[in-house]
Amino acid sequence: MASPRDDAAENPFLSPADGRSMRSFTADSKNSSRSMLPLLYTQGLLEPQRSGYSITLLLTSLYSTLCSALFFIVALIQPKYGHVVSARGRFSPSSAALLTAFIAKTVELSFVMVFLAFIGQVLSRRAIQQKGINLASVSMRSWILQPGKLFSGWHSVRVAGFSVLGVLSLVTAILSLLYTTAAGALVQPQLRLPPWEHQMLAGQVDGDFSSTLKADKTCLTAWPDVGDTQWGGSTCLAMKWSSLCGRNFIKYMSAWDDQAAATNPAWMSERLLERKPISASLDNNVTVTTAWLDDHDVATESEKAGRIINNITIAVPHRGIPAAARNVQNDLLQPEDLHDGGSYSIHASVASFALNALCVNAKEEELAPLIYTNWPNAIPMEEGSKSVNWWPILGFPEGTNTNNKTVLDDVFGWKDETEDHSRARPIFLKYPKAGNTIANHTQVPYELGDRPEVYLLGKAPDNTTEDYFLCSMKAGITTSCTTRYNASSGGQSLEAVCDDANGKHSDDSAIQPLRSSGDRAALVGWRDLGFNLLNSLSLNNGVFDGDASTARIFTQLQLTQPKLNKTLPSPAEALLSMTTCTVLDLTQNFPFQPFSNTSADDFDTPQMQYFNASVRVAQYMSGGEKSYQKALLVVLALTLLINIFILIYFAVLLRIKLITDLCEPLVLFVLGYHSPPSDGLFAGRPQEGPQKRDMRVDWIVKRKGEQLVVVGMGERDGDLGGEGRGRGGVGGWFRMRRRGGGRGDGDREEGSPEGLRP
Incomplete structure (x- = not known):
């Protein structure tokens, strides 16, 4: 049988620390009262010492503390990772999730490891200091390693669970169970939409409105050179706009079909602000939605004027925002950067185009001063087939004026040419027959002040009414609206956001419009575009009784009562659905702040212009998405506090000198x-x-002799x-x-x- 000395040699943590300790008990009898020596001599067998294990334990505690502190801070500040976690960043989304889960698991394991060592040191020191411990205290280890023991061995919880160390152990057992879950919910990068934040964005501009409206040159850049230097540009525009603008009109009309009317949607209303907004398409992949700028009540205005008045103004969003969003200088995450799972929204404080259509019903005799064939000095047209080229160049020779007063002067703001050339009355070749429309092509020289409007005269088909209707169209710039752009893998949308009925800007991003004093100044240069548009859509074919299909559909919308039709758009709405494409097609590089101190001469070469915006970019970020997930922040905080406490205990109180863990x-x-x-x-x-x-x-x-033994607290x-x-x-x-x-x-x-x- 092995001697006690052999046992001591095989179990160094039970052997004397030095020779003096050995001599202190060998002189005594094995059965004497001094065979059980008090604390001083017991410590001789369990002398605290610094070892490789104690240093490793300290480093583990330091790692657990630092990583838990990092996780807590990350969960608290909820950082956005932007390009760091993306398809082209340092970490792919799956790699970021794997790294977070790995660190969380190592923190959990190291946290349990150092806490078990902490319990062992506390209980072992109590045991050798004769303060006494019980089995319930020793079972605290199993609470952490096997949390199910909290239920199956609940008797030990009743005994030790209310002590300071017991409460700490219970909390640690719960934290070890929930830590990985908390880290996954609050730290692991997740694709989310963060709150709105203000940002200065930049976009490329290369001209003001007048230079941008060189429509023929713009169109010919994507048109083959056929050598048609005179009519190549206008022909290109006619072909292009007949498709773009005509498609917008067809799409808008199709929304008012019988099936939609049967469901009685809320937007089929007699109130303008509740009606379906006018939409369009940009580059065949961006849905554009306009906004109502004014709430003109048809009944009220018609009553004041004594005739049906249909006056509508819309705001068209700035089409340069999509290009600015993809400008590399702005460094915005695109949906493809997140494997087509991303999205972003931009609310830009930029200028918008304002389009106005004013349609007025008038009797035949009221329009007589504006009809050229009614003039006593009218030059007869020899061939109707030549009317487009003949009118108004030959039929309206130099020296002819438009100073024929009408009852519509106050409605349209017309004046004599001698008073204000820009407000001169329009002249039409003749009365259009039912179901036809005629455009006004008369103008005064630019140097005298050209009018900004283009006019269209029409009459409903099938003699449904005796009245004609005269519409004016013009474009301006408004600064009372913002532009909102949304992009995702599912599609793109561009919309104008304007003040609501209470005068408040209905933009939840808190971005404010420019609100310049030059708001809605009419743009004279748009008039040529308006004429090209009417020609491309065959709305001037009434000059030679062309019976164009577009004109027939359009004239069927003429109002016969002083109110908006609930099941059909009004003539003004229909015209705006056509004209929207003109400012969308040609104004990509239009300045974001057109009323700044710049002119067309300043844009010889494209330059960057900055604008205020609120941006919300979907990206991978930390932090709980739901409010109830914030409760898991307690788990991260308590884990950090306990880690700090244990680190201080090992490093400061024990100075990395440990005794053998007797538990x-x-x-x-x-x-x-x-x-x-x-x-x-x-x-x-x-x-x-x-x-x-x-x-x-x-x-x-x-x-006892050469061994440490377990005895009762009260035994002698x-x-x-x-x-x-x-x-x-x-x-x-x-x-x-x-x-x-x-x-x-x-x-x-x-x-x-x-x-x-x-």
Whole structure:
């Protein structure tokens, strides 16, 4: 049989620390009262020392503290990762998720590791300092390693759960269960839409409105050179706009079909602001939505004027915003950067185009001063087929004026040419027949002040009314609206956002419009575009009774009552749906702030112009998306606090000098094996394990000979000097005994079969 010295050599944590300690107990009898020496001599066997394990434990605690601090800060500030976590960034979304999960798991494992070491040091020091610990305290380790023990072994929780160390252990057990979940919810990058934030964006501009409206040159850049220097540009525009503008009109008309009317949608209303907004298409992939600028009530204005008045103004969003959003200088995440899962919204404080259409019903005699064929000095046209070229060049020779007063002067603001050339009255060749329209092509020289409007005269088909209707169209610039652009893999939209009925800007991004004093100044240069548009859509074919299909559909919308039709658009709405394409097609590089101190001469070469915007870009970011997920922040905070406390305990209080963890299962097994049986420590049978009453029994570690042993808190040293005769005891748990007796002279050796019998 091995001697006690051999056992001590094999178990260094149970052997004397030096020779002096060995001599202090070898002189005493094994059965004397001094065989169980107090704390001073017990520490000789468990002298705190710095080792590779203690340094590793400190580094583990430091790692757990730093990483938990990092996770807590990240969850608190919710950073946006932008291009860092994207298809072209340093981390792909899957790599970022994997890295976060890996760090969270290592923090969880290191946190449990250092806390178990902390519990072991606290309980071991209490045991050797004769302060006493119980089995319930030792079972705290299983609470953390096996959280199910909190329910299956709830008796230990009742005993030790209300102590300071017990509460700390319970909290740690819960934190170890929830930490990975909390990190996944609050730290792991997730694709989210952050709150709106203000940002200065830049876009390329290369001219003001007048230079941008060189429509023929713009169109010919994408048109083959056929050598038609005179009519090539206008022909290109006619072909282009007949498709673009005509498609917008057809799409708008199709929304008012019978099926939609049967469902009685809210936008089929007599109130303008509630009606369906006018939409268009930009570059065949961006849906453009305009906004109503004024709430002109048809009934009220018609009553004042004594005739039906249909006056509508819309705001068209700035079409340069989509190009600016993709400008590399703005560095915005595009949907393709997030594997087509991203999206963004921009609310830009830029100028918008304002388009106005004013349609007025008038009787034949009221229009007589404006009809050329009614003039006594009118030159007759020889061939109707030549009317387009003949009118107005030959039929309206130099010296002819338009100073014929009408009852419509106040409605349209007309004046004599001698008073204001820009407000001169329009002249039409003749009355259009039913279902036809005629455009006004007369103008005064530019140097005298050209009018900004283009006019269209029409009459409803099938003699549904005796009245004609005269419409004016013009374009301007408004600064009372903003432009909102949304882009995602599902599509793009561009819309104007203007003040609501209460005068408040209905933009949830809190971006404010420019609101310049030059708001809605009419643009003279747009008039030529208006004429090209009417020609391309065959709305001037009434000059030679062309019976164009577009004109027939359009004239069927003529109002016969002083109110908007709930199931059909009004003539003004229809005209605006056609004219929207003119400013969308040709104004991509129009300045964002047109009333700044710049002119056309300043744009010899394209330049960057900045504008205020509110931006919301979907990107990977940390932080809980739902409000209830914020509760998991407590888990990260408590884990950090406990880590800091344990780090201070190891580094400052213990100075990395640790003793053997006596509560570690293998060490506790050896202690129990060498401990003597006791009559009063644990009364239960060892094979049955600890009972409920055993959980409260305090025990300590003392020294017996060359070994450390576990004894009861209240037992005297003299009573513990022998081998022990009572039933139970920690030593008895690890040495199976026969039922009904302690280990005495009559017991068989432990290695015999009978000695193993319970």
